[in-house]
Amino acid sequence: MDPQHTPPKRTLTLRDVSEAAGVSEMTVSRVLRNRGDVSDATRLKVNEAAKKLGYVPNKIAGALASQRVNLVAVIIPSMSNMVFPEVMTSISEVLDETPLQPVIGVTNYQPEKEEAVLFEMLSWRPSGVIIAGLEHTDAARAMMQNADVPIVEIMDLDGDPIDAIVGVSQRRAGREMAEAIIAQGYRKIGFMGTNMPLDHRARKRLEGFTEALEKAGIGIADQEFYSGGSALVKGREMTETILKRSPDLDFLYYSNDMIGAGGLLYCLANGIDVPGKVGLAGFNGVELLDGLPKQLATMDAERHQIGRIAAEIIAARANGIDVEQRVELKPRLQFGDTLRR
Amino acid sequence: MDPQHTPPKRTLTLRDVSEAAGVSEMTVSRVLRNRGDVSDATRLKVNEAAKKLGYVPNKIAGALASQRVNLVAVIIPSMSNMVFPEVMTSISEVLDETPLQPVIGVTNYQPEKEEAVLFEMLSWRPSGVIIAGLEHTDAARAMMQNADVPIVEIMDLDGDPIDAIVGVSQRRAGREMAEAIIAQGYRKIGFMGTNMPLDHRARKRLEGFTEALEKAGIGIADQEFYSGGSALVKGREMTETILKRSPDLDFLYYSNDMIGAGGLLYCLANGIDVPGKVGLAGFNGVELLDGLPKQLATMDAERHQIGRIAAEIIAARANGIDVEQRVELKPRLQFGDTLRR
DNA sequence: TACAAGTATGTTATCGCTAACATAATTATT
DNA sequence: AATAATTATGTTAGCGATAACATACTTGTA
CATH class of the missing domain: 1.10.260.40 (lambda repressor-like DNA-binding domains)
Structure with a gap:
């Protein structure tokens, strides 16, 4: 030394x-x-x-003197689900054109953790907050209301925003998928998803899905949940389980593309005719899907758009420009090769 | 309002x-x-x-007064390559047990961007820096040397660290894979990888790989590079290209698991006997692989360990405890089902 | 009771920078 | 050349907290 x-x-x-x-x-x-x-x-x-x-x-001294901080707090539930890194990437791209800098906080889907992370970040007096979801503890909500900085809630759209909001209606996404499935004549529908009561977006999609099915006079014929582990493996396993238990299912709806891909690989490996005997669909439009032998039907949640727009709102507001408070993006249904039409 | x-x-x-x-x-x-x-x-x-x-x-005021900041700068090249979110996850897990908080910066593999991000972060006077790789601009290196905070360079091990270092030798990883392949009798070896001169780790793996082949008197028989796009798709396409061009190849080495998986799916779809006619191997041990029909041979880069240990070093140093300066992790070869033995 | 030792609170002086205003140096204007 | 306008630099006073020291209040103990 x-x-x-x-x-x-x-x-x-x-x-x-x-x-x-x-x-x-x-x-x-x-x-x-x-x-x-x-x-x-x-x-x-x-x-x-x-x-x-x-x-x-020393930006600390500078920030204290000028009462200006070029940081933007970005609060997401997880880094393991590729959805969030993707949103982050878009946010970074936009902020790179400005003096602003993203700072990431991860909550692991825990409301108390979210509250703690938020408190920590707000205590650095950022120029804005981008936060996933609409469900927060009362304290977290109060903090954001009092913080006097632009807040953008992203991904979801079903609920009351604190300030600005950019996302897709998860209920609608579920509903539209159900409608498409029914329209193609499928009737015995199985559902597979994560066992995460705090993943509100997944929950809302399932609600919308169920609701649309019920409107058509059908219910979910069988379902299976998982938690932890490799999603691809779990998708494969759950598909095997559910098909053995309910061999008459003619459609499988997965709450995310990764387990959907696992299910697809299982069907292909076992010579199950897709989408003839069983149709499949997932949610999210992950890049991975493009490389699979068959294209899984899915619904793109517009993650890049969401990140981009959220960052633009913060950037605009930081310059005193007021912009739209509510941006609804429409999830796009992609039939792929696993949902007949 | x-x-x-x-x-x-x-x-x-x-x-x-x-x-x-x-x-x-x-x-x-x-x-x-x-x-x-x-x-x-x-x-x-x-x-x-x-x-x-x-x-x-107001932590800004607090930090200025106490000359203490509980932030740890983490600088990574990208969020799209799952490797980095995974490292991040481990870092977060460890720091969650301490008062320290990670702050992420992304460089897009650009040295100048890295320098800028580093400058920005150091100006917040963090308690430590975790940075991917050993290659930095002179200015960046100088900044870190002068910063008077613990610096941990991660992932790579081939080069001179500024301070502490945790990683695997990428050259060795390439070399060991080559040796394993040769030992199994493969002789006509093709290579596929990214076309990214600034991904030094990929470059070093290839160097180690080539070196070991040469020592055995063989060279790379054919190669193919890609950039951008879905890795899985690219893997599939490159595999098709390379096999059409050089049908006598008996082994395909991929610089990452994602393109390797694409290659594997291509082979399976086209009835190519793996590992009988062609052997395959990738690098990284991504979770995804567990769900594929066949297990791709790969080498685990110990990303979670790396993140964990790097964070522990910072945490220890923040408490004035001095710890090991150099931690070499050994990449673990996994034969899977695509490298015969 | 008196004094030490500990506990609980308050006071003062920074931390390193920037806003706002003040002044000096230069150039333009008539 | 005298004055206004412009440009270039300096001075002073915080920003909102904390470290370090000072003081007041308890309690224990001889």
């Missing part, structure tokens, strides 16, 4: 740079932020001094 | 709470941080006041 015999490094401040450049701290501050009028000569001097010293500004 | 006729809300400070509770700001600060001796009575008063007002502390 310390092979260069560096002096006991006290971290550098504006003052160090200002002394090195022979100007006031304020001038250095102006140069480093490209603010106000500074002559080219001093600008050069300052930049050189800063670079030579390896000065890194 | 403002339907409740709320007073023009100035955000709350310690002072507001202290006035409401009838104590000094310092006492409120102590209660809210559980520091020092405070009587139960005042503790109660303060907590009630804080909750009633909905006070959210």
Whole structure:
């Protein structure tokens, strides 16, 4: 350690740079932020001094003084479900064009964790919050209401937003899928999904799905739930289980594409005629599906659009521009090769 | 807006709470941080006041005053490659047990972007940095050297670390895979991978792979590169291309499991005997593979271990405990069903 | 009772930067 | 050349918390 015999490094401040450049701290501050009028000569001097010293500004002090923070809190339930990294990617893309920076918090689908993460993030006084879902603890909701920064709730659309909202109606997504299935003449329908009472979006899709079925006078003929483990494997296993138990099923609806893909692979491996004997459908439109031997029917949840628009709302609001408060995206049904038509 | 006729809300400070509770700001600060001796009575008063007002502390001010920040910068190249979300998940798990909080930055494999992200993050004076890879711009390296916080470089092991390092030797991983393949008698070997000169880990694996082949007197018989698009689809397409062009290949090595899975699905769909006629192997051990009809041979890069250990190093150092500086994990070869033995 | 030791609270001085205003230097305008 | 307008720089006073020290209040004990 310390092979260069560096002096006991006290971290550098504006003052160090200002002394090195022979100007006031304020001038250095102006140069480093490209603010106000500074002559080219001093600008050069300052930049050189800063670079030579390896000065890194202290945003903590800057933020405290200016009452401005360029961070955007993004709160999502999980990183394992590819949906969220995808949304993140779009958010990043948009914010990259602005001075804003996303900061990610993960809740593991736990409301109390969400509350804690939110509290932590709000205590850094971000310029905006993007948060998945509409279900929050009372305290979390109150915090967001009082925070006086733009809040964008994303993914879901069924409920009362705190501020802005961008998403698809999960109920509608479920309903439309059910309607499409019924329209194609399927009647004995099985459902497979995660066993996560706190995944409200999955829950709402199932509600919409069931509701539409009931309207047509049919119910879910059989169902199966899983938790944990490899979704692809679980999809395969659940499909085997449900088909053995209820061999007369003519359609299988999966709450996500990963288990749907597992189910599809099971059917193909076992010579089950898809979509002749059984139809299949999932939800989400994950990229993975494109590579499967048959295209799984699915409904695209417009995740990239959602991320993009949410970030745009925050960016606009940060510039004092007011924009639409509610953006409803329509999930797109893709028939693929597993839902006959 | 403002339907409740709320007073023009100035955000709350310690002072507001202290006035409401009838104590000094310092006492409120102590209660809210559980520091020092405070009587139960005042503790109660303060907590009630804080909750009633909905006070959210200002960590910016706190950090400036205490010169302590509980953030850990985590810098990764991408969110689309599941490898990184997985590492993130492990990091989060460990940091959840501490007062530390991860903050994620994404570089898109661009050195300049990495430098910018790093600068931005260091300007928040984090308690530590976890960064993927060993290749950085000179400026980035200098910043980390001067930052006076623990730096952990992860994933890779072939090169000179700035501070601590946790990973697998990518060269060795490539080499060992080549040796296993040769040992099983395969001789005409094709390679498929991404066309990303800045993915140094993929590059090093290929180098190690080639090197080991050469030592056995063989070279790569044919190769194919891709960029962008669905990896699964690309794997399928490249496999078709390469096998049509070089029908005598008896082994296909893929730089990642996703394209490997695509290749496997192609072979299965086209009745190609695996691993009889052609053997296949990928790299990474993604969960997805467990659900495929046949298990793809692969090498697990120990991503969860890496994330866990990196976070532990930061956590330990934050507490002044010095720990191992270099942790080499050994990639584990899994033969699966596509590499005969 | 008196004094030490501990417990509970308050006071003061930063932390490193920027907003806002003040002043100096330069250029334009008549 | 004198004054206004513009440009370039400096000065001062916080931002909202906490560290460190100071003080007041208990309690115990000889």
